[in-house]
Each structure stands twice: as structure tokens, then as C-alpha cells.
Amino acid sequence: GGYIRQELYYILKDEKDVHFSFGSIRGGGINQATKGMHSSKFCLNIAGDTPSSNRLFDAIASHCVPVIISDEIELPYEDVLDYSEFCIFVRTSDALKEGFLIKLVRSITKEEWMKMWERLKEIEHHFEYQYPSQGDDAVQMIWKAVSRKVPSIRLKLNRSNRFRRSMVQMP
Structure with a gap:
């Protein structure tokens, strides 16, 4: 920079x-x-x-x-x-x-x-912080962004669990 x-x-x-x-x-x-x-x-x-x-x-x-x-x-x-x-x-x-x-x-x-x-x-x-938070201000936009990411994170977690049983050592 x-x-x-x-x-x-x-x-x-x-x-x-x-x-x-x-x-x-x-x-x-x-x-x-x-x-x-x-x-x-x-x-x-x-x-x-x-x-x-x-x-x-x-x-x-x-x-x-x-x-x-x-x-x-x-x-x-x-x-x-x-x-x-x-x-x-x-x-x-x-x-x-x-x-x-x-x-x-x-x-x-x-x-x-x-x-x-x-x-x-x-x-x-969207870039202004207000107290109390108001519709679509920075606080609301951040929470909405987090909520949009949750499904893809959940999907990755669920996919990572697919083969967890096959990772267990068999006697």
C-alpha cells in the first residue's frame, strides 16, 4: 500500500x-x-x-x-x-x-x-452504526452477512461428517 x-x-x-x-x-x-x-x-x-x-x-x-x-x-x-x-x-x-x-x-x-x-x-x-440499531444499518448488514454464510458453513460441516464412521479403527 x-x-x-x-x-x-x-x-x-x-x-x-x-x-x-x-x-x-x-x-x-x-x-x-x-x-x-x-x-x-x-x-x-x-x-x-x-x-x-x-x-x-x-x-x-x-x-x-x-x-x-x-x-x-x-x-x-x-x-x-x-x-x-x-x-x-x-x-x-x-x-x-x-x-x-x-x-x-x-x-x-x-x-x-x-x-x-x-x-x-x-x-x-449500510455503513453507519446506530444505537439502537435500525433496519439495514451496519449492525443489521453484518448480521445478515453472517446469516448468509451459515448455510455454506453448515454444508461443509455436514460433508466433513460423511465418512467419520469409516475413520474409526475396526478391531
């Missing part, structure tokens, strides 16, 4: 209308990042070193269309949400090609962007 971030910085740093900043929790970094995301149409979501990164969720909450740079990212609720409706996906090798990313983003029409932006507003509640 860090290498890609650094390379993209060098590729994009002089591009018009591109704001690329590194920040930290100290010195108002969070407020600065939040302000930047809220005023941006697109937000880079570069695959990091940890699956628990909140960049994607910050972009969604900011209604900033995520530009996901990753070859094999696993996304929450992807079995029920079509992320291509509100995100742009770019292979890492393509993103690192000079001019590719900026050309791709600039080729998106206002109508296409508006459609993705509207979809972001429709799905954002």
Missing part, C-alpha cells in the same frame, strides 16, 4: 484539480482530510496494508465516489451490493501508468458521476 501511495503521489502531485495529501491524527489531520473528502468528487482508496482501513467508509460517508485501486480487495456486503454502481475500480498496474488514472477519472461524464453520487447517498446507511 505504501509503495503504491508514494508512486501515485509522484504521478498525480502536479495534476490540476488533484489534491493529494498525507496526514496524521495530530495537527488537525482528521479535520483536514474530512473537509477535503467532503469537497471532492472522487476519493482515492488505495489498497493498504490492513483490511481494517477506513478510507472507503470515509469516502462513502463524505459522498465522495471511491476510486478503488486494488487487484483483489474484499468489500463488505459485496454479495448484495454492486460496488460498480458507486465506485470506480482500477487495477494497481493500470493506476501506476503515467496519465491513466487522471484520464480515466476525467472521462467520467457529469451524468455518470451524478448517478454514482446518488447511489452513494442511497447505500451510505
